[in-house]
Amino acid sequence: MHIVLPHDASLDGHLVDGVIGYLTLTTGLAFLAVLVFLLIAIVFHRERAGRTRAHHTHGNRPRDRALTFAVALVMFVAIDVTLVARTAGELSGRFWRYPDGDPNALRVEVTARQWSWTFRTAGPDGRFGTGDDVVTLGELDVPVGRPIYLKLRSRDVVHSLYLPSFRTKIDAIPGSTTRLWFQAQEAGRFEIGCAQHCGVSHYKMRGLLIARPEGEYHDWLARAETDSRLRGDAALPVAGEADGWDWETGR
Template sequence: MDAAPGTPGAEPRHTVATVALPEDVSANGHRIDQLLELNHRFDFILAVVMLGWLGLMLWRFRGARKVAPDGGTRRSRALVMVTALTIFGVVDGTMFARSLGYLDDVLWNFEVPEGNPATVRLEVNARQWAWEVRYAGEDGRFNTADDVVTWSDVRVPVGVPVWVQLASTDVVHGFSLPNFRVKLDAIPGRVNQTWFQAAREGTWEVACYEHCGTSHYKMRGTLTVMTPEAYATWLREASRQAAHVYDSADTAAHWGWEWRPKP
């Protein structure tokens, strides 16, 4: 039986559509890939039907020498309209319904990270041209002396939800985790939220998908998925070091915010 969204240890399920996509290493990324595969199948079927009909008409009227406009009969026009609406309803209706299902079950379902005591919360501050990532330290609160702040280096444990709150200090950036099927705008003056869950350990890319200036191409980072034990050890040591070197006068480093409630 497939694991439910947000279930620790859930493995990514691959489909034919993932061959040309970045490797899916998230617990829920297969839902996006299945939508893409379904869309490609519909496109292929419609292309075959339309090209086949065009070829048939070219063959059927290959000897015609004169062309006369023909508006068709009322019955034929009604048939064309019903056919077009049926195709639209099946193709677009199916895609719309399944997209809403993904939004409700995963993307907007913040009950999953909120209800899991192991959830990792991250505050990400985008700037030209890097990602600043803030972790609450041992005190469990953001924007305090023991916060861990990394520079384009995201570390998370495998098998648990990761709740991201994202803002920008300058221009609009695009927080992208291609291997987790995550994309989220970083907008000055606004905190956006998303969540994901890693299905296995490894290191993958953090990218910016919005052109944000002359050095946009440099705005890359790494996301390292660790075992829960390794992550806890790293965070505990990093938090103690952060508290030891904390400088209250360094106001530029104190960009964190009080954790926002779910949207």
């Protein structure tokens, strides 16, 4: 899987890779089985001297139908039902279990627009839209080993925050608030993309996710708070956008 997928730096990304791997393996095996069956049919039933040609049926005899139904049922259960059950369990147990009650989770407000991402962290007072907010453009800084809880809004059209190294993605939709959580398991610099074509400069909506060890993140946050205060970020139009909605309720 390492050949085709970006490096997985997340807590739960292996679950996604597991589903992709299972689907690739099972459909690959099914494809192989059909190929082998066809090859056998072609090679062993070809016209030869001293042998009659293959016997053809229309496949509508009861035993043909029973066999077709049995094979289809086995494949449906082994591939589709298994995958749906597995995915549903992982979604409700992990991906959709948002860290609402977790005081340790880092809360981030994400604003998407044509064509950039704005990330806002609440700062020490834990409230958005106040003077100690840390606002970054196109860069999301997170600590390693803590849940990162994002709530997203769009200013214009549909965008989609895509974190390939964390195997997760969520649309930012005008008029509603969407959310997403993930956890970085290692420090590093990772790609942020927009996965929804959103206009002529869609390709410019690349961003950078920087995951730092807790201590380093703390230092960064202290510096960023000072910078934000000195620049007066809270008074900038970009900061003022937060006043339109409340992070906790999403309205």
